[in-house]
Amino acid sequence: MNDCLFCKIIGGDIPSKKVYEDDTVFAFRDIAPQAPTHILVVPKVHIPDCNGITDENSDVVAHIFTVIPKIAAAEGLTNGYRVVSNCGSDAGQTVQHLHFHILGGKALALQMA
Numbered sequence: 411m412n413d414c415l416f417c418k419i420i421g422g423d424i425p426s427k428k429v430y431e432d433d434t435v436f437a438f439r440d441i442a443p444q445a446p447t448h449i450l451v452v453p454k455v456h457i458p459d460c461n462g463i464t465d466e467n468s469d470v471v472a473h474i475f476t477v478i479p480k481i482a483a484a485e486g487l488t489n490g491y492r493v494v495s496n497c498g499s500d501a502g503q504t505v506q507h508l509h510f511h512i513l514g515g516k517a518l519a520l521q522m523a
């Protein structure tokens with residue numbers, strides 16, 4: 411039994427506003443946007459967080475970083491955007507399935523911590 415929220419979204423068991431999908435990657439709009447454009451990009455394979463990236467599965471992460479600029483372009487983020495991945499409780503990670511936030515559509519605050 412997989413209780414992972416993002417696995418359920420990928421599987422269509424929980425609805426989402428999909429913006430991109432291919433064989434290995436799924437992207438959808440964040441339910442609580444922190445910027446005018448706030449999209450989550452996730453691998454379809456369940457990886458808990460950045461600490462779960464290995465030599466065996468890092469190809470999907472490399473692929474995600476080729477997908478991110480395509481999504482940003484499709485969203486019209488011509489003036490830039492931020493990519494964020496929270497890893498663990500100190501970073502505020504709330505969903506234990508590796509994901510990359512795309513944030514843009516305005517000049518973002520520079521605070522990093």
Ligand code: AMP
Nearest residue numbers: 426439440441442495496502503504505
């Ligand atoms: P993080 O805090 O980095 O783990 O990010 C998890 C993100 O998932 C947060 O920005 C939430 O707003 C978002 N989120 C939680 N539930 C959903 C959902 N059902 N659909 C879309 N985004 C969600």
Ligand code: ZN
Nearest residue numbers: 414417456507
């Ligand atoms: Zn998952």
